[in-house]
Amino acid sequence: MAYELHYWPSIQGRGEFVRLALEDAGVDYVDVARLPSDQGGGEANLASWLSYATPPPFAPPVLKAHDKIIAQTAVILAWLGRHHDLAPVEEEGRMWVDQLQLTIADLVAEVHDTHHPISAGQYYEDQKAPALARAQAFRQERMPKYLRYFERILAGNGAGGGGLAGAAITYADLSLFQVVRGLQYAFPNAMAAMAPDIGAVLTLADQVERRGRVAAYLKSPRRIPFNEEGIFRHYPELDE
Amino acid sequence: MAYELHYWPSIQGRGEFVRLALEDAGVDYVDVARLPSDQGGGEANLASWLSYATPPPFAPPVLKAHDKIIAQTAVILAWLGRHHDLAPVEEEGRMWVDQLQLTIADLVAEVHDTHHPISAGQYYEDQKAPALARAQAFRQERMPKYLRYFERILAGNGAGGGGLAGAAITYADLSLFQVVRGLQYAFPNAMAAMAPDIGAVLTLADQVERRGRVAAYLKSPRRIPFNEEGIFRHYPELDE
Known part of the structure; x- marks a missing residue:
């Protein structure tokens, strides 16, 4: 069964670190909030899903892998590292x-x-x-x-x-x-x-x-462009 | 051999999360930077030690346990959790x-x-x-x-x-x-x-x-009091 990534649908944000690992590992996943809202996508469905997830995440990104619900970017990545060969074994x-x-x-x-x-x-x-x-x-x-x-x-x-x-x-x-x-x-x-x-x-x-x-991912529509709603924002006055 | 904690000697800071775990686990450790400077303590010795530690820590706290050098508070705690019964096994x-x-x-x-x-x-x-x-x-x-x-x-x-x-x-x-x-x-x-x-x-x-x-730890001189050099500072104007 495909993994599920639950994250804001319009920004790279912290979810992007998870997306990159999933893509590089070639893992089958669904970026759930980017689906049409009648298929469970959108911010309202995301907020609702988050409020019921167990154990309760403090904030997205959250990965659902098999029956596991994993939050906090670094914990998700450590798990992907262990299970998909993106980290040392020892x-x-x-x-x-x-x-x-x-x-x-x-x-x-x-x-x-x-x-x-x-x-x-x-x-x-x-x-x-x-x-x-x-x-x-x-x-x-x-x-x-x-x-x-x-x-x-x-x-x-x-x-x-x-x-x-x-x-x-x-x-x-x-x-x-x-x-x-x-x-x-x-x-x-x-x-x-x-x-x-x-x-x-x-x-x-x-x-x-x-x-x-x-x-391949970076060229695909799955990669959301940098924008001024995300973490990395280009405000020229902050770079002078 | 006793573990070594390397952290700023005059504040609780992030090091305190490690101190509490070491104390609660009853682990034998030395809070190195709090030793007299002729025994390796003090901020100058700490800075020197950090600059040579391998793999290179970005910032203290750092735990030396056996031959391992571990930085980042959450990574140190996860290691202590696994090895000293302060976290679930599975x-x-x-x-x-x-x-x-x-x-x-x-x-x-x-x-x-x-x-x-x-x-x-x-x-x-x-x-x-x-x-x-x-x-x-x-x-x-x-x-x-x-x-x-x-x-x-x-x-x-x-x-x-x-x-x-x-x-x-x-x-x-x-x-x-x-x-x-x-x-x-x-x-x-x-x-x-x-x-x-x-x-x-x-x-x-x-x-x-x-x-x-x-x-016992909280009553001991090993516990540094809260102060206005640490993370938690009492500035009354920030609490009004």
Whole structure:
């Protein structure tokens, strides 16, 4: 039976990290909320499904795999990693990929807060002044800190065509690809300025993008384009 | 050989979630950075140790257990849960506790940003206006959303003396205790107002606090008091 992904239907968001892993693994899945509403799709059906799911998820994305209901992006990915060959088999390697994913998750939360530093429940336009300040601190301090960290790991691994956890590509590499493309979309100027310092990170992103099933997915209508409802938003004033 | 915890020596911070698990499990450990500097303690030694640790941690806390170096709070806790009986044995139960812990981690990050909504690298006094706005949104929207979520889980479990994942107390329950006490410290007014709605959460916190080894730890000098350098800070103006 196909897995079910339950996530907002109009954004990449955190669901995209799960979509990329499902696509790369070649797993049969249904992106339920993107179905027509009379087939269970749409935001109202999603909200209803979430309210009845057990154990109760705090927020989407949620994966239904066989009889399991799994929430929290990093937990979903760890499960897919174990069961679909996107993570090392032994405990130490798995824990390292788990760590990388949580560091990526922290970065993603900080990206979100560049445009919503006060409240996700208020409009961007109503928190634009603090957004300008937070985005500046993010571009100047946090983004370089995170990206140089991943660069250091890849350089330490020889940066020779492998990923963050060695030769085999893991779900953390897929996620880093998504973060790099997202940052390039949201902060093209800041990312262009950083390019000379993060050669191995950019090379890894290119390498992930060329993987057969990832490349096919990115060209398909299943890939929702970046947009200004998601986590990575291009507001030019936040990239100056 | 005793485990080593590597974390900032003057705050509870994220390290406290690890300390509580180590203490409750009765594990022999050294809180390395709290040693005198000629025995390897202090912030300079911590920074040096972190820069050489492999695989490279992004940030503390880091646990050294036997020959393993484990970073990211939730990964450390999952490992302690597996190896020291603070989590269910089967996969589904373990994943549920992982999910709970990541939801708690998200809440903790939001608490931090109530006093540092712009940049952790700038003084609170220099970001006080956005801090007032973010703290208000946190108290009115986010804190109730998180705490009612945990209340709903405990109520669903019968709230009969067990924890978030059933009868046995897990590391997520220890962490929820820490969050409850931290929120009561930082936002005493908001927490008092919420008390009637989160009876099961408060009862669980009391239950954890009375566990033998936790109670002994809390009374010991090993427990650093809440203070205004940590995540949970009492700035009265953020609780009005």
